[in-house]
Structures are given as C-alpha cells and as structure tokens.
Amino acid sequence: MYQLDFPWLLLLLPVPLLAWWLIPPHREASASIRLPFFDQVARAAGIEPTEGSVIPKRSWPQTIMEGIAWCLIVLALARPQFVEPPLEKLEPQRDILLALDLSQSMETRDFAAPDGTILTRLDAVRTVVSDFVSKRSKDRLGLIAIGDAPYPLAPFTMDHPLVQTLVEGLVPGIAGPRTALGDSLGLAVRMFEKTSVPQKVLILLTDGNDTASKMPPLKAAEIAKGKGIVIHAIGIGDPSATGEDKLDTATLQKIATETGGRYFFGGGQTALAAIYEEIDRITPEDQKSLSWRPRRELFYWPLGASIVVLTVWYGFIGLSCLLNRRRSA
Numbered sequence: 001m002y003q004l005d006f007p008w009l010l011l012l013l014p015v016p017l018l019a020w021w022l023i024p025p026h027r028e029a030s031a032s033i034r035l036p037f038f039d040q041v042a043r044a045a046g047i048e049p050t051e052g053s054v055i056p057k058r059s060w061p062q063t064i065m066e067g068i069a070w071c072l073i074v075l076a077l078a079r080p081q082f083v084e085p086p087l088e089k090l091e092p093q094r095d096i097l098l099a100l101d102l103s104q105s106m107e108t109r110d111f112a113a114p115d116g117t118i119l120t121r122l123d124a125v126r127t128v129v130s131d132f133v134s135k136r137s138k139d140r141l142g143l144i145a146i147g148d149a150p151y152p153l154a155p156f157t158m159d160h161p162l163v164q165t166l167v168e169g170l171v172p173g174i175a176g177p178r179t180a181l182g183d184s185l186g187l188a189v190r191m192f193e194k195t196s197v198p199q200k201v202l203i204l205l206t207d208g209n210d211t212a213s214k215m216p217p218l219k220a221a222e223i224a225k226g227k228g229i230v231i232h233a234i235g236i237g238d239p240s241a242t243g244e245d246k247l248d249t250a251t252l253q254k255i256a257t258e259t260g261g262r263y264f265f266g267g268g269q270t271a272l273a274a275i276y277e278e279i280d281r282i283t284p285e286d287q288k289s290l291s292w293r294p295r296r297e298l299f300y301w302p303l304g305a306s307i308v309v310l311t312v313w314y315g316f317i318g319l320s321c322l323l324n325r326r327r328s329a
Contacts, residue, residue: 002298005079012074016067065313072306080298087292092140094199094283095156097188098129098163099144100170101206103179105237105245107172108207112268121207121236122172124269129205130164132276142191143167147175148212150184156195178244181206182213185220185231185255192229200229201283204255207237209248221255231259232279236266 004010042048102122111124133141141163143154153166184204192200202224210217224231233256237247249265256263262282266272 001083003081003083005081007078009074009078012077013071016070062313062317065309069306069309069313072302072309076299076301076303076306080302082296082298084294084296087294092138092158093197094201095140095142095192095195095197096136096283097142097144097156097191097200097202098133098167099146099150099184099188099202099204100125100129100167101146101179101208102170102172102175103147103208104173104177105208110238111236111272112270114270119269120172122170124272125205125236126168126170128269128272128276130167131273132280133160133164133167135280136160140195140197144184144187144191145170145175146179146181146184146206147173148178149176149180150187151175152187152191156191176212178212179206179208179210180212180214181210181251182215182217182220184213185217185224186215189220189224189227189229192227199283200227201261202229202231202259203234203279204231204252205234205236206252207235207247208244209246209251211244217251218254218258221258225259229259230261231255232261232264234264234266234272234275236272239265 106122106125107120109118109120111119111121113119113124137160140156140158141154141160142152142156143163143166145151145153154163157163181204185202188202192202221231233252235247235249235252238245239247239249241247249263253263255261262279264275264278266275
C-alpha cells in the first residue's frame with residue numbers, strides 16, 4: 001500500500017500561482033540616455049512618453065516544465081512510502097527457570113518407573129523435565145544446576161532443544177556433592193533481574209536439605225517475593241532420612257508459600273510427571289502479539305525526477321542560446 005507520511009504538505013502546490021498573483025513584478029532602476037528637448041521630440045514623433053519597464057515573459061514550455069518540477073518537489077516533501085503487509089511477532093510474557101538438584105544423592109536408585117523398573121532419581125527427573133520443556137514452546141526457559149554452588153547452565157532462551165540437550169546430559173555430582181539451596185535462589189533472583197517479562201516462575205527441585213549455602217533459603221525466598229518471583233518447590237527425597245540426605249519439606253513449603261507458589265512431593269516417576277503436568281496447567285502459556293508494518297521510503301524518486309526535469313530543460317535552453325549566438329556571429 002502506498003501512502004504519504006505528510007499529506008498536508010500537498011497544500012503547497014498552489015504557492016507559485018499565489019506568488020504570481022499577489023506579488024508584483026520586481027522593478028529595477030538602470031542607467032539611461034538623457035535627450036535634450038525629449039518632450040518636443042516625442043510629440044513630433046506622435047508618441048506618449050511612459051515609465052520605462054521591461055517585464056520578461058515566460059514561455060508555455062518553461063511554465064509547464066517548472067510547474068512539473070515544483071509538483072515533484074512537493075510530492076517528495078510529502079514523503080511517499082510503500083507500507084508492506086503487517087508482520088506479527090509473539091513475545092513471551094513469562095520466563096520459567098528450572099533449578100535442578102545435582103548433588104551426589106541424586107544417583108540414589110529408588111524411583112519406580114511406570115513399567116516397574118527402578119531408576120535413579122536423576123534418570124526420572126531427566127525424563128520428566130525434558131517432557132515438560134517440550135510442552136512450553138511459547139515460554140523462555142532457563143536452567144540452573146544446584147551443587148556445592150549454583151551454576152547457570154542456560155540463560156533464558158527460546159532454544160528449547162538446547163535446554164533439552166542440557167537436561168539429558170546432566171550427571172549427579174557434576175556441580176559438587178552438596179546442595180546450595182539458598183545460594184541457588186539468590187542466583188535465580190539475579191537472573192530474573194535481567195528480564196522484563198511480567199511473570200517470573202522458578203521451579204525448584206531438590207532431594208535433600210541446604211548443606212552449602214551462604215544465604216539462608218528463607219531469606220532468599222523473601223527477596224524473591226519482593227522481586228515478584230513465584231517459586232514452585234518439588235521434593236523428591238526421603239523425609240525420614242537423617243543428615244544431609246533428609247528432605248527438608250518444611251523449608252520447601254515455606255519457600256513456596258512465601259512466594260505464592262505451591263509445594264509438591266514426588267515419590268516416583270509417575271507422581272513426578274503428574275507434578276509437572278499440574279505446574280504446566282497452573283502456569284498457562286502467555287504471549288503478547290506484536291505487529292508492525294515495514295515502510296520503504298520513496299521520496300527520492302520524485303525528488304530525482306524533478307532534478308532531471310530541470311536539468312534537461314535548462315540544458316536545452318542553454319544549448320539553444322549558444323547555437324543562436326554562433327549563428328548571429
């Protein structure tokens with residue numbers, strides 16, 4: 001579609017006509033020859049003396065060519081454009097950060113698969129989380145590994161195959177044998193600070209308690225709440241165990257409640273899959289549609305045409321004058 005960005009400038013088209021009509025011709029005094037007894041000579045010749053003036057007249061070709069050039073210049077000033085068909089882009093309105101415990105206890109083989117086989121905790125988590133990632137095609141996803149310290153494995157990205165590849169390559173103890181739960185929440189807060197989406201969700205999965213953090217988990221959760229981050233906490237360990245292997249369900253529940261999220265406990269692969277399905281249900285995909293129409297500027301075409309018209313016309317006039325002078329010489 002063609003359009004003018006400043007169509008009101010077309011009102012300038014009649015300006016030359018108004019100038020010709022309203023502004024009088026320019027008069028200029030010049031030297032002349034004085035004749036003695038001019039009045040007597042004029043009467044003898046039978047003429048009436050008048051004020052001397054010469055008003056050059058425009059030829060019709062000159063008027064037409066300059067009029068065309070003026071119209072083209074005004075058209076260029078009006079900024080003609082070609083507006084292309086609209087382009088649409090869907091922008092995610094939610095970032096989801098997956099924080100997975102990769103402490104040494106994640107290699108414990110106590111998770112029952114749907115077919116009855118017993119898997120390690122991490123094997124079950126890899127399968128379920130990879131499936132969850134495949135369902136969130138319209139959200140940006142990030143990944144954190146929890147160990148002796150938190151390690152960001154993937155920034156927020158729409159490259160979901162990359163996130164799946166990273167999840168499938170996770171190994172117990174890759175980030176250290178212990179669990180820095182509070183520090184992981186702190187890292188999540190820092191990662192979310194670099195995003196501008198209105199909805200921020202952290203899905204935290206762990207099978208033990210905090211054994212390596214410098215920041216208390218509940219203090220980190222309080223900071224996350226102030227930043228508008230919702231934390232869903234998933235526990236998959238043994239609440240009846242002792243020491244570092246004991247699942248701290250109380251802390252996980254407080255973290256989730258403090259930030260407006262939910263706490264879940266998964267005792268097997270089927271239960272874990274149901275948890276991620278529930279999280280998928282309560283955090284529906286949300287996108288904002290952005291639309292814009294690219295514009296191509298076309299003002300240089302009428303501007304260039306006006307220059308060509310004037311160049312050709314005045315070149316023709318100059319050449320004609322030159323030929324006439326040579327003939328008269």
